[in-house]
Amino acid sequence: MTPDIHPVLELLHVSKTYPGGSVKAVDNISLSVEKGAILALVGESGSGKTTLLRTIAGLEVPDEGSLILSGQVISEGRKAVPVHKRNIGMVFQDYALFPHMTIAENIGFGLKGMTQAEKKRIIEETLALTNLEENPGKYPHQLSGGQQQRVALARALAPKPEILLLDEPFSNLDSILHDRVREDLRKIVKATGITTILVTHHTRDALSMADQVAVIHKGRLLQMDAPRMIYNHPVSGYVANLFGKYSCINCIRTEGGMQTPFGKMPAGNTEISPRMSRLFCRPEHIIVLKKNSPQPAEGSVLTGVVEAATFLGDHVRIEVKPENAQKARLILHADTFYEPGTNLRFIIRPYKFVDFGDPEAE
Numbered sequence: 142m143t144p145d146i147h148p149v150l151e152l153l154h155v156s157k158t159y160p161g162g163s164v165k166a167v168d169n170i171s172l173s174v175e176k177g178a179i180l181a182l183v184g185e186s187g188s189g190k191t192t193l194l195r196t197i198a199g200l201e202v203p204d205e206g207s208l209i210l211s212g213q214v215i216s217e218g219r220k221a222v223p224v225h226k227r228n229i230g231m232v233f234q235d236y237a238l239f240p241h242m243t244i245a246e247n248i249g250f251g252l253k254g255m256t257q258a259e260k261k262r263i264i265e266e267t268l269a270l271t272n273l274e275e276n277p278g279k280y281p282h283q284l285s286g287g288q289q290q291r292v293a294l295a296r297a298l299a300p301k302p303e304i305l306l307l308d309e310p311f312s313n314l315d316s317i318l319h320d321r322v323r324e325d326l327r328k329i330v331k332a333t334g335i336t337t338i339l340v341t342h343h344t345r346d347a348l349s350m351a352d353q354v355a356v357i358h359k360g361r362l363l364q365m366d367a368p369r370m371i372y373n374h375p376v377s378g379y380v381a382n383l384f385g386k387y388s389c390i391n392c393i394r395t396e397g398g399m400q401t402p403f404g405k406m407p408a409g410n411t412e413i414s415p416r417m418s419r420l421f422c423r424p425e426h427i428i429v430l431k432k433n434s435p436q437p438a439e440g441s442v443l444t445g446v447v448e449a450a451t452f453l454g455d456h457v458r459i460e461v462k463p464e465n466a467q468k469a470r471l472i473l474h475a476d477t478f479y480e481p482g483t484n485l486r487f488i489i490r491p492y493k494f495v496d497f498g499d500p501e502a503e
């Protein structure tokens with residue numbers, strides 16, 4: 142057999158405007174999802190995540206573009222394969238469990254065309270997978286939020302869909318449960334090997350759960366990459382800011398390097414694009430050196446004097462005045478507080494030069 146080299150799902154130039162809507166809820170999105178991968182769709186409220194998910198499910202018909210599931214065109218222009226003929230499992234934001242059915246009955250709901258024995262076996266298997274085997278006879282109202290979510294997940298997984306779609310799976314859980322459920326969910330989904338698309342506005346969920354993260358803004362796909370790439374190599378200030386604090390330092394390209402206000406740095410990726418003139422780094426990439434510590438083997442030592450410092454919980458924002466340049470703002474991890482007047486020696490590692498700025502400064 143030849144290995145399956147096709148992506149499980151492919152979207153090509155998909156657009157959707159709601160009747161009476163003045164802007165596109167989904168605007169020319171193309172992406173593909175590999176078999177067994179978890180893709181997170183991330184964006185602010187109203188960015189079009191749910192619309193995109195519902196389009197994949199077949200609950201919305203796109204105005205333009207096509208969708209291909211396991212090599213079959215399921216949607217092209219206004220022609221679309223209906224929801225029940227797509228092998229897709231969906232978990233809605235409110236779980237939508239059947240209140241008059243037990244856990245086991247909810248899970249068995251989508252299992253059609255099989256013997257009772259086979260159905261029973263799959264229900265038992267799914268109960269075990271989702272850690273619900275203790276009380277399969279309970280009704281939804283007798284369950285906690287976390288358990289209800291697992292029933293909804295089990296019901297969607299039981300028919301072994303080609304793709305699992307989850308819309309804001311954490312929105313009904315309190316924050317204490319949130320971290321644990323996130324880990325459980327990833328484990329369960331990975332154990333089944335089912336390709337999953339997850340919608341969330343929590344960037345931490347996306348970074349920690351997904352293999353690929355797609356950032357959606359105003360219906361458009363801004364960037365799709367692995368979590369570490371999104372975090373460390375954002376394509377724009379908007380994406381950079383969505384995933385955490387960062388520093389952006391203006392630089393001037395000189396011969397053999399980049400002149401920052403704090404000292405000279407090797408040119409790094411400026412070879413690729415000479416117009417780039419800002420250094421981007423996350424708080425954990427600024428390493429402050431102790432008073433008399435020697436210069437580290439890697440990285441140029443930069444210097445300046447702290448003029449002001451603001452403690453902001455997990456990070457500190459400082460204004461630093463270099464000797465011969467205007468002051469600049471840096472965002473550091475909050476492990477130490479830097480009093481005004483402190484002489485700062487630091488290296489930045491890793492860093493990259495970008496063509497976007499600091500949203501707070503603009």
Ligand code: ADP
Nearest residue numbers: 159162166184185186187188189190191192193
């Ligand atoms: P998200 O899930 O990212 O919050 P949605 O996909 O729900 O975003 O919404 C995208 C845009 O489409 C928003 O501007 C929203 O107001 C609009 N929208 C969503 N659902 C409908 C609908 N049924 N009818 C008209 N407009 C809608």
Ligand code: MG
Nearest residue numbers: 187190191192
């Ligand atoms: Mg939504």
